[in-house]
Amino acid sequence: MQRTYPIDVEAVREDFPLLRRRDVIYLDNAATTHKPRQVIDAIREFYERMNANVHRGVYQLAIESTEAYEDARRKVMEFIGARDRREIVFTRNTTESINLVANGYGFKKLTRGSKVVLSEMEHHSNIVPWQILARRLGCKIEYVPITDEGELRYDLMEKMVRDASVVSIVHASNVLGTINNVREIVKLAKDNGAVTVVDAAQTVPHMPVDVGEMGVDFLAFSGHKMLGPMGIGVLYGRRELLEEMDPFLGGGEMIREVTLEGSRWNEVPWKFEAGTPNVADAIGLGAAIDYLKRLGMDKVRDHESKLVRYALERLREIPHLRIYGPNDSYERVGVLSFTLADVHPHDLAEHLDRKFNIAIRAGHHCAMPLHSRLNLTATSRASFYIYNTYEEIDKLVEGLVSALNYYKVI
Ligand code: 7TS
Secondary structure (H helix, E strand, O other): OOOOOOHHHHHHHHHHHHHHOOEHHHEEEEOOOOOHHHHHHHHHHHHOOOOOOOOOOOOHHHHHHHHHHHHHHHHHHHHHHOOOOEEEEEEEEHHHHHHHHHOOOOOOHHHOOOEEEEOOOHHHHHHHHHHHHHHHOEEEEEOOOOOOOOOOOOHHHHHOOOOEEEEEEOOOOOOOOOOOOOHHHHHHHOOOOOOOEEOOOOOOOOOOOOHHOOOOEOOOOOHHHOOOOOOEEEEOOOOOHHOOOOOOOOOOOOOOEOOOOOOOEOOOOOOOOOOOOOOOOHHHHHHHHHHHHHHOHHHHHHHHHHHHHHHHHOOOOOOOOEOOOOOHHEEEEEEEEEOOOOEEEEEHHHHHHHHHOEEEEEEOOOOOOHHHHHOOOEEEEEEEEOOHHHHOOOOHHHHHHHHHHHHHOO
């Protein structure tokens, strides 16, 4: 296989201070990504030159701060193909975004006996908020099963969504790497009158995503998985639905008027942004979006597809190694989970770290029901991003073979 890159990886790597300073092969990008200096600089600039609270001051610093914060919202809107910046709510992360939907929409619209459809491959953050809601309201949750290859059972879906109120599905699995056909799922759900939520934590950072094309009602993702800082996330919501929803948190910022008898809410999206928001990190996320746009999301996707195809090829050469999820690299994001004979994934991850400076994740990756479905308690996982190289995958293969010897499997 030709080892070419759609992006200038060397130049990209130069932009990441951590990759220059630390001798590490970082293959845990599904957990979080590193930050380019452009993002770090944007955050520092904010604190050094602007730092003021937003939406309240009439002085110059506050005006600039507010403009920068709202400009970040515009960047997010454009990046995911939304048309109205009021459809972009800043949260802390994907988890908070889904909790906001479950609380703000779920509590308002669902009742005893309402049905929420999820899938067996969800991250806990798209299971637990619905379970909390179901426990309080007496709703039902049904899970779309998966095949042994790690694909959704589309054949069962039509029946399952027929009387559903909410269908909330992950766009790409953080364990299997499977990319789900959310456009089809959204259409099916809508035809049956259900509201749709897409957990896009593993796709917005890695491929072009367009909420208009998808037709989805709500979409959630995290800044820290797309070169942005930790502590900033996004909920996209269709404006009519956001308008109907109740706020999740109450306090400053989110009100129009407060009297001792009661309060009226601010307009969306500020109705959902109670208290002083994470202004600096929203601006950092804006810089991350600028960075990704400069590379081009098609190229980002292409780069990762090439790496994952190469990794699939090379890992298949290793005896006793079992890979989970689809065989075809185009049906996956750059996430590869595997087991190596009966070496415990934690031992394997430690071996790779200690002897090869390779960082992979081991465990259930916050997807315990999925691991139960696969009859596993844990897997090892390598996940790639724009700064990863073929040489790093070669090193991973070397590390895995060395583990086979170390643990006396061969
Ligand atoms: N949904 C998916 C599909 C995810 O992969 C994750 C995080 C989340 C939701 C939650 O994101 P957060 O930013 O709110 O924490 N996934 C992982 C992972 O695979 N390893 O660490 C975090």
